[in-house]
Amino acid sequence: MDERWAERWSRRGRLAASADRPSRTPPEGIISFVYGDPDEPSLPLNEMAQAAEFLAEHERRDALGYQNPIRGDELNGALAEKLARDQGIEARPEQILITAGSSSGLGTICDALIDPGDTVLLDAPAWMGATMIFRLAGAEMIGIPIDEHGIDPDRVAAVLDRLEREGRRPKFLYTLPTFQNPAGVELSVERREALARLADERGLLIVEDDAYYELRFRGEYPPTIYSLAKPGNVLYCGTLSKTIAAGLRLGYIVGPELVVAALSRARVDSLRNSFSAALADWYLRTGKYSAHLDELRRIYQQKCDHMLRALEREMPDGVSWTKPNGGFFIWLTLPEGVSAPAILPECREIGVDFIPGPAFYADGSGERHLRLSYSAVTPEEIDKGIALLAQVVRRAMAGVAAARG
Ligand SMILES: Cc1ncc(COP(=O)(O)O)c(C=O)c1O
Structure with missing residues (x-):
């Protein structure tokens, strides 16, 4: 070789x-x-079998075909309704890119944005799947320590200042605001607001990984950073792995239509697993979710x-x-x-x-x-x-x- x-x-x-x-x-x-x-x-498991039966009864052969990742089937619509209801996020179906799990979504973002040697800021500690994805993309990672209220926006600002003095700009900040993996803590509302302001004022792109947002069993639902920042400054990543089943391999990225279209066009594979997307669509629409x-x-x-x-x-x-x-x-x-x-x-x-x-x-x-x-x-x-x-x-x-x- x-x-x-x-x-x-x-x-x-x-x-x-x-x-x-x-x-x-x-x-x-x-x-x-x-x-x-x-x-x-x-x-x-039984509900997924019921969903498959429903597809057969209604001759939904499209569920076994290639589908357009953005407008392919109804899951985008079902997710848009769910995002508004459960996560306080207003997004049109065209603003949602369905991916093969949110790991694949993060990989797609890296494909589009990261060149070897680029800088990525992230929570320290952070989910090791993400650090692996960033490492494979060749990114240099700068960890920003979190405390019991999550990442501290003042520390983020200080790192941005230091990088600016060195003539560098991070490609994005990757953060896990809700029930952080691994620390289990959540970002306070004040810090969510401050991070959104930082994104808006400093042109900092935030990749908000909110895999656990819906699995709250205590306390109030805070606003997402996505809903607090100006459009385009936050890409919101979610997954159905924790709330339906990891084996479906379904995640999603929410962002401006332009970004979502660009991310999807950068991939020849359609990203979406059409069949499991159709099962999840049924599951969401029947209220079973x-x-x-x-x-x-x-x-x-x-x-x-x-x-x-x-x-x-x-x-x-x-x-x-x-x-x-x-x-x-x-x-x-x-x-x-x-x-x-x-x-x-x-x-x-x-x-x-x-x-x-x-x-x-x-x-x-x-x-x-x-x-x-x-x-x-x-x-x-x-x-x-x-x-x-x-x-x-x-x-x-x-x-x-x-x-x-
Ligand atoms: C924070 C976080 N993001 C993303 C994922 C990946 O989920 P998916 O199965 O959608 O790739 C996980 C799974 O462990 C996770 O903990």
Whole structure:
């Protein structure tokens, strides 16, 4: 193989390998807090079968054909109604680009905007799927630390100032305002407003990844940054993976018609999986989606509260964690000197798994943090897994205390 190609394939291989994770089905005896997978028993399998029957009864052969990604079928219309009802976003069907999951949407945005060496700003920590996509696109990432209210617009402004002095401009800011992955926190309304102002005043494009917005089980729904900023300054990314099923591979990007058309024309594949789009369209239009959301909110609240109680009961003083109002994740902070990657092998050995903090930081920091997903585990697994994790944390803390003498 030509050296140039060998280098390229192995670089991409190395990048992909750095994102290798344990199997989605954990080995026998392991309690996995690893993946943000939806609760399995509530997946709407029967309703998807009903939807397929409906398509057959109504001779919807178009559902098995190629479809235009923007005007292909009715899902754009159903999503426009849903966005207005559930997310407070007013968008015409032509402003919605349906993608094969929101990961694919992010990849499409990167294809259009990122050249190797470009700068992307992002939450630190941030969903590792996104950091992987940005890394593969060759972007240089600048992480902006978040706190319990999400990303701080003043810090974003300070980074913009610094970059401007260096003659640089980021391509966009990628941020997860609601039930952040991995931290579980949400951006306050004031900060949403300030970020929207920053986008408008500084010409900063914001890519708002709101995968968990609808899975709120406490508190008020805040406005999206998209709805607060001027048109064109925010691209809003959503997904049906968490609220219907990840296997449908359906996500969407909302933006100005011009941008949506440009993004779709930049792809020869039609992006959209026509068949699953037709199933989702039926699911949304029959009202089953809304009823399912209510059920999901109840399920995730129970799981989250169960995990919070287990942490309260089991964890030693010095360990802290976030208390989410929705979504799938709790973010744990270990005491000084205790490292999440260091305790992971022992945790796996005794039967519990999680993702250590550095996976979520572009610069590999975050050793004292770890992400716990409560979405796919049972209450019994939560009790057992958190007790095991606490055992290992206690041992590690004792080791640190002994080393300090
Ligand atoms: C924040 C965030 N964005 C996007 C995605 C990807 O979703 P999709 O299945 O639509 O590609 C996930 C899935 O884990 C996520 O957590």
